[in-house]
Amino acid sequence: MTLTRRGFVGAGLAAASLYAPALHAQGGRPKVVVIGGGAGGATVARYLAKDSDGALDVTLIEPTRTYYTCFFSNLYLAGFRTLESIAHTYGKLAADYGINVIHDWAVGVDRDARTVSLAGGATLSYDRLVLSPGIDFVDGAVPGWDVTAQNAMPHAYKAGSQSELLKAQIEAMPEGGLFAMVAPPNPYRCPPGPYERISMVAHKLRAENPTAKILLLDPKESFSKQGVFEEGWSKHYSGMIDRIGPGFGGADVSVDPGAMTVTVDGEVTKVDVCNVIPAMKAGRICEIAGVNDGNWAPVSGHTMQSRIDANVYVLGDATNQGDMPKSGFSANSQAKVAAMAIRSELTGSQLFPAKFTNTCWSLIDADDGVKVGASYEANDEKIASVSSFVSQTGEDAEMRKQNYEESLGWYAGITADMFG
Template sequence: MIINRRHFIGAAAASAALLSSPAVLGKTRPRVVVVGGGAGGATAARYIAKDSKGAIDVILVEPTRHYYSCFFSNLAIGGFQPLSKLGHSYGKLASDYGINVVHDWVTAVDRDAKTVRLAGGSVLSYDRLVLSPGIDFVEGAVPGWDVTAQTKMPHAYKGGTQTALLKAQVEAMPEGGTYVTVAPPNPYRCPPGPYERVSMVAHILKQRNPTAKILILDPKEKFSKQGLFMEGWEDYYPGMIDWLTSDFTGGVQRVDPNTMEVVLEDEIIKADVCNVIPAMRAGRIVQQADLTNEDGWCPIVPATLQSRFDENIHVLGDSTVNGDMPKSAYAANSQAKAASMAIRAALIGSRTFKPRFSNTCWSLISPDNGVKVGATYVATDEKIAKVDGFISQNHEDAGLRKRTYEESLGWYTGMARDMFG
């Protein structure tokens, strides 16, 4: 369905409009198609439409009608935020900014013809294309697991139903049961995410099931905010959480979703809940458009987020390999603003300035115990390069940790407004 500022139009009329280029319709406005309505895509669509003041025709393609953020979903698992608060509508992007919001899947990109094909059969032409599809999982990364197993061993690394499912599984764990996280290798979305999630699970279990055990099976030798998390786990959840690296366990050999077993080199763990977070790669449509390197990520021009393989396509957020910026919602939002500026300059000649990027990742360890890490960045010829950074310190006072948590709540409110208006 397409929503525009003035009215809803019928499916037949929609197809006719989408199949036609602006020139065929007698319009001279350049067209930008944005694929993906998350932190990168929604922000880019809004800023292109808002700052071009109607001079650019913007179409946002997103299959879901209601967006549930993956960022802050751990707080929903821990009971600190209702899942409903993480849901957002695309209505204001249509009504207030004149963006055509198309709820459909993109099945193909024809880079030569500069068109995208939708699952419903329509074809959209573009002058510039923005791809911000997030992540997909590497097939076979965890032997025995694929997306058909996600109802038994949820990944919960895409927002919405997976978040609710994992929360329900944790709350239904038997007394003294075992929760297992299979952590991903680098690089992946939200580096502190698996460990904040463990903290939130521990918070639930401390109240409801204090003899339960949490095991983190990690292929990495270190992780983001490690000292802060480990200090918090020792202080608030002593004896509950074990972090086990592959050097210690021999690594996860396979999982069995039917028996809920995790097979290590010399041991089989019987899990009551198993959160499998596989290795990641760029979203499927970036792969399909042949915009990725041998590692499965999209190289970009740092200042403009243009694909290194196609100057008419900009790739944002988690799907990129960009240099020093992590894969986070804050990063995607920051990159979207730089890309939208470059797109407006290319299509309507608007002014540009040297972009600067920023990122902050907050994590909640226990009630009112928030920590953060972040940095600012500039675009060089080779990469988005870190300029300076900060991180919370061990043994901070409770008042500072509470203010850090409250700061994160304010950021979420502002972020949602920046994405959706």
């Protein structure tokens, strides 16, 4: 019997549950393969192994041995964090939870045979597959730029070496130089992320190169936490930051990495550093697995099961799930719902209604932290927001400091939740 449901729209959980006894009848533990070791993948692997008490055979496939969190990487650019402080490894997942951690690239998925192929030549079988690959970039999204140009014009939206490169370029800017950012269109990973980055670059330049300027080229009419960001830029970095929105050419931008120029609505400008953050899509393995619908992978909010195949779950940035932003907190929250659903299917444990939370903190300047967040519940159509909050302009310094300190506690907590 094959459980593939290419037309799955919500009944997959019941069908998969009916199949669970047959899995046990074959002998051995049911196998769950997780592809991607970030906020979604590492969390779901840990919870599956921890909460099943050894009843599940969990394998985590992640090509990098050291994972650098994209969240808090902007703080590294400004000097609030070291690179080592956002670096994490997978040893505890293997040693403490019995997870089979394989550092390799997943290059193929056969959903009918329920196998995953690795670049190193191995083939793994699964009863359930979890995809949490994060994002890749849309080819041609910014004319003149592709990943072969990422050394000249870094994206730094996958943290690690790109973060180091961008920081080094900022530090090498000439006195009074120009830093440019090409911001992404919606939807994309971490909606406040580009604007926190502008803040952190401004913080660094104010201290080290105070006559430098920042040019923000933005295709969007508005952005997350816009009011508090713009208030903060005026307060802390007056005269340093110019934002060009779509009405003035922000949606008509091309770049020339060789010449180090940006062209805005036909006007060419020479820049010293250019941070290009292109349009995004689900990580490549989702396309390989055939679970994408356009650029993203549609899922049922009740379980995080793919709407194309009930044996496959998709988490985090790669998903098209409804109202939740693409963030590390979201991925971590979704991972716990998926882990509960998979355990229910494969071990008969209790399944509770899916509920989710998310908060995104951003730092504007030292001790000036702001946040946005919401609570969510699943319905048959999507994951829907049921309540929300956002920092307001005019808040006092103590509240902003508390926000920043809260974010530090959250970072320590979520990384422990991911990696043990």
